[in-house]
Amino acid sequence: MYEKTMIQKIVTAYGPSGREQEVTDVIRSFVEPLVDEVTVDALGNLIAHKKGTSGKKIMLVAHMDQIGLVVTDIDEKGFLRVSNVGGVHPVTAAARPVRFENGTRGVTYFETENSGFMNPSKTAITQLFIDIGADSREEAEAKVQLGDMAVYDVNFLEMGRRISCGALDNRICCAALVEALKDMETEHDIYAVFSVQEEVGTRGAGAAAYAIGPDLCINLDVTLFGDTPKCMPMAVKLGGGAAIKIMDASVIVAPMVYTFLEDVAKAEDIACQRDVMRMGGTDTSVVQRSRDGVLAGGISIPVRYVHSPVETADLRDYEATVALLRAAVKRSELPQR
Amino acid sequence: MLGRLEELCNLNGVSGDEGRVRRYIKEIAKDYADEVWTDTMGNLYAHKKGDGPKVVVAAHMDEVGMIIWGAMENGLLIYQTQGIDPRVVVSKRVVVGPREIPGVIGAKAIHLQSMEDRKKVLSHSELFIDIGAKDKADALKYVSPGDYAAFDTKWERLGSDRMKAKALDDRMGCAIALELLKQTYDCDFTAVFTVQEELGLRGAQAAAYNVKPQVALVLEGTTANDLPKTQGHQHITKVGGGPAISFMDGSTIVPRAMFEALKSAAQEAEISFQVKQGTAGGNDAGAIHKALSGCVTGVISVPTRYLHSPCSLASISDFENAYRLADAFFATGKQNEVINEVL
Amino acid sequence: MDIFQAITELTALPGVSGSEETVCAAVQTWFRRYTDQVWSDPMGNTYARFGNPDGPTILLMAHMDEIGLMVYDIEEGGLVRICNVAGVDPRVLPGSELMIYGTEPVKAVVGALPPHLQKAGDVMSNYKIEELLCDTGLSPEEVKERIRIGDPVAFAPRPPQKLVNNVIAGKTFDDRACIAALLEVMDLLKDYKLYANVVVCASVQEERGMLGSGVGAYHIDPDMAIAIDVCHAPQPGAKPVDYVDFDKVAITRGGNIHPKMYEKLRDSAKEQNIAFETDVTISRTGTDAWSIQVQRGGIPTGLVSLPLRYMHTSVEVISMDTLKNCAKVIAGVVRAIGADWEETLCLDD
Known part of the structure; x- marks a missing residue:
């Protein structure tokens, strides 16, 4: 079973790439009672260590940052100009409520001359602005500074077995990792890493992997889907279970790692599906190539409408992911090359 | 510091061929550092031992330029380049190879051009370096495949506060780092002069491994796009507006503690500064901050117009204030504050 | 060593990037003909070590994955x-x-x-x-x-086809032909008492963006390295700047290459009267050399290339004579490593 208030707290916390302090605090409050030691490294990765006896180290990693908008200019009328933090679609980013870390609220819109919704293919992030209700530069600067970041300010929506919110990529996996740490049975050293700056190019997890030097890594991240009207073909379905990563645009998982996860799923009767994601990269890649190389795989939760304010996931996939993660670390025999 | 900058800008040091710049810097740095050494990639390290955190100040020695692929039967040299707009090289002087053979890049005279020719942009593969050689064999007496070619532009002051030169990006950083070496700060201080930044932050990656810094400050020449018809939010930086402090670019997000510490260093020392507005482009910070198990990294840049061309332009006071800002940061012990705040 | 036999065996086996296990097993068998010290790392890069264990380490690398x-x-x-x-x-x-x-x-x-x-x-x-x-x-x-x-x-694999003039055609010569060249290097060196410690590596996931070789170079932490890969030979529609003559060993110079490693390779070719061409690349060579160079504190890296026609098709064409020459050039560099190896790598300043 899952704890919905925990999921909601983690999913709705503020934390664009490079500014993950708030979400770090939220996650830290949940994991501290569950592990032996919690540390934060120079980049801001939150590393929760649960001691084991086998002498083997397993790194479980989920990134906690979300995409956002960063303020690059404030004009004399108080409008904020922005750049994207991570993969923001300019069209998806318009006409949205947003919020800043200090609670300042605003809305986004496009320049309407020569651009905007009439011609989405021509719209660029430089045409987007945020209106925070200020009348002048001075009034705006009292609330927001250059370099401050905004995220979508959206509600946590429950739709039966499914939930929708911004930042399900990848907070749903952060929640799953916290959930899995509860009553986790394992003889191995567990390093649960909540990594930073994945959305701007998997910049955080590599530093954590370098410091830990794990024998096995399991990355939790979201994957895409192939089950909405007229979408790109893909074998992954929402509600189809934990998606076991075989390949994404950044990494090919070693066969002994994904077959290990599949065998565990089969033995424990956990719903799973194979995940070949043709676009998008994940932290799995940088961990795999850390130091002398690491056997690194991934369990993905399918999320529809990724990088929009209405990302949608199925809680059955969430439960399957938690179950698979718990069962996998319980094994004495870990995959080996 | 300005005289040194002039000498540095007039040296040729295309990515992969930084030897001249390295030798120049080494000569000066050895008087101020406890040890000066070069790694196998060509990065130069000037280390001042000290207590406290391991700090790196990084500036890259390389500049954009060309490499000679070979010669044609008629004696013209075929070149390759990276990061240079082909429209800026026509009708420019260059120097080629270790012996600095002079050459020019010409193109068909305007009289001989058709209307179509006039509209068309010449690509690098249609442009050649002419060293005056009679034929292929003659050309290869002076130049070998793999020799480098650099723009032949001299540093000059323009007006009271502006200067033009090639390679302002990043010899300004090199000059500032050399000046910082003269001071003593509360830390273990290494000035790193990196190679191959323009090829993708190559030298800095190895340099970070070699020094293993806890705090790094990257000194750069960055884009100034403060030109007519550019909207305010697309200026990135403005020449004459003071040194630029970055919160984010295409390769790095600066930790808030570092960004704030740099701003307060400027405010406390009463140095006018600007916040770099754009988030595109990258610099050695991109490689350094995520090397090993991570490093707290910030960037100070000198706004520079017309980057990657034979003639770039910057403000002398921005350059000098960038030094003052970096100096103020270390002199007030901000390197220790940011470490305490982040970790 | 029968180069054609090695190429025939190695190209018959699947080894798509990230799934190199089958070809890896065959490479290990071939490596074991020359040394007992054969192993793989967690990414699948496969190594063989021989020579003087106390000497400076030279890493020789070709990739075994295929498109x-x-x-x-x-x-x-x-x-x-x-x-x-x-x-x-x-x-x-x-x-x-x-x-x-x-x-x-x-x-x-x-x-x-x-x-x-x-x-x-x-x-x-x-x-x-x-x-x-x-x-x-x-x-x-x-x-x-x-x-x-x-x-x-x-x-689908088909045995390579012998054409005239010791030229052969087939699939996956990129880069299994260069694995065969490394086997030839091992063969050429087997009777020598070497000063150097030699590690040969068949790397993985090169075609995905040189992903295995960085890990391989980090793992071995060599004092110097040479990558061997294929480059373009003259073919219809190609410009001279894109290729190297079919019968010449290509030795690369440029930002990706340590100047002294280039010189070592060039001198080895000259001493053995082997036809070579300096192949110039300002920056990224698109080979394992690119990721090797920046590992750890920087690794002096050289690159030898075997000219090949029709890259990434099922009818890639190479000359076995040129392949042998590539091996001779590399073997010459390895043999020449002596007690002065550190000085020979000093940059000119």
Whole structure:
């Protein structure tokens, strides 16, 4: 079973790439009672260590940052100009409520001359602005500074077995990792890493992997889907279970790692599906190539409408992911090359 | 510091061929550092031992330029380049190879051009370096495949506060780092002069491994796009507006503690500064901050117009204030504050 | 060593980037002919060590992975959808024979719409890989049994073909021919008492962006390294700046290459009267040399290339004589390493 208030707290916390302090605090409050030691490294990765006896180290990693908008200019009328933090679609980013870390609220819109919704293919992030209700530069600067970041300010929506919110990529996996740490049975050293700056190019997890030097890594991240009207073909379905990563645009998982996860799923009767994601990269890649190389795989939760304010996931996939993660670390025999 | 900058800008040091710049810097740095050494990639390290955190100040020695692929039967040299707009090289002087053979890049005279020719942009593969050689064999007496070619532009002051030169990006950083070496700060201080930044932050990656810094400050020449018809939010930086402090670019997000510490260093020392507005482009910070198990990294840049061309332009006071800002940061012990705040 | 035999064996085996286990086993067997010290790292890079264990380490690397595809979806009727793993030119796929490496290898053809059914203008645009379908001729049930999402797919192997003049044609010469060249290097060095410690590495995932070699170089932490890969030889439509003569060993100079490693290779070729050409690349060579160079605190890296026609097709063409010369050039550098090795790598300043 899952704890919905925990999921909601983690999913709705503020934390664009490079500014993950708030979400770090939220996650830290949940994991501290569950592990032996919690540390934060120079980049801001939150590393929760649960001691084991086998002498083997397993790194479980989920990134906690979300995409956002960063303020690059404030004009004399108080409008904020922005750049994207991570993969923001300019069209998806318009006409949205947003919020800043200090609670300042605003809305986004496009320049309407020569651009905007009439011609989405021509719209660029430089045409987007945020209106925070200020009348002048001075009034705006009292609330927001250059370099401050905004995220979508959206509600946590429950739709039966499914939930929708911004930042399900990848907070749903952060929640799953916290959930899995509860009553986790394992003889191995567990390093649960909540990594930073994945959305701007998997910049955080590599530093954590370098410091830990794990024998096995399991990355939790979201994957895409192939089950909405007229979408790109893909074998992954929402509600189809934990998606076991075989390949994404950044990494090919070693066969002994994904077959290990599949065998565990089969033995424990956990719903799973194979995940070949043709676009998008994940932290799995940088961990795999850390130091002398690491056997690194991934369990993905399918999320529809990724990088929009209405990302949608199925809680059955969430439960399957938690179950698979718990069962996998319980094994004495870990995959080996 | 300005005289040194002039000498540095007039040296040729295309990515992969930084030897001249390295030798120049080494000569000066050895008087101020406890040890000066070069790694196998060509990065130069000037280390001042000290207590406290391991700090790196990084500036890259390389500049954009060309490499000679070979010669044609008629004696013209075929070149390759990276990061240079082909429209800026026509009708420019260059120097080629270790012996600095002079050459020019010409193109068909305007009289001989058709209307179509006039509209068309010449690509690098249609442009050649002419060293005056009679034929292929003659050309290869002076130049070998793999020799480098650099723009032949001299540093000059323009007006009271502006200067033009090639390679302002990043010899300004090199000059500032050399000046910082003269001071003593509360830390273990290494000035790193990196190679191959323009090829993708190559030298800095190895340099970070070699020094293993806890705090790094990257000194750069960055884009100034403060030109007519550019909207305010697309200026990135403005020449004459003071040194630029970055919160984010295409390769790095600066930790808030570092960004704030740099701003307060400027405010406390009463140095006018600007916040770099754009988030595109990258610099050695991109490689350094995520090397090993991570490093707290910030960037100070000198706004520079017309980057990657034979003639770039910057403000002398921005350059000098960038030094003052970096100096103020270390002199007030901000390197220790940011470490305490982040970790 | 019978180079043709080695190439024949090595190119018969699948090894799409990220799924190199099968070819890896064969490479290990070949390595064991020359040394007992053979191992792999967690990414799958496979190593053989010989020479003087106390000497400076030189790493010699060629990649064993090949371009290829992966099953990403299976239609209800059993037709198989494939996506690119690395390097496959979509233009060569329609009408090609592929092998899907499922629970057992399954032969498949890539369907193409016959001209009779096309609309005017269809022929003007190339197919995208994602819209192509693989037909195995099997029933949907049989497909389900033998093929799963994530199975690697490669061009169906055929033995290499000998052409005239010691020239051969076949698939995956990029870069298995260079693995054969490394075996030849081992063969050339087997009777020498070497000063250097030599580690030969067959790397993985080069075609995905030189992903294995960085780990390999970090793992070995060598004092110097030489990568060997293929480069373009003259072929229809190519410009002189794109290629190196078919019968010359290409030795690269540029930002990716340590100047002294270039000189060592050049001198080795000159001393042995081997025809070579300096191949100039300002920056990224697109070979394992690129990721080796920046590992740890920087590694002096050189690059030797074997000219090849029609890269990334199933009819790649090389000269076995040039291949042997590549091996001789590398072996010459290894033999020349002596007690002064550190000085020989000092930059000129």
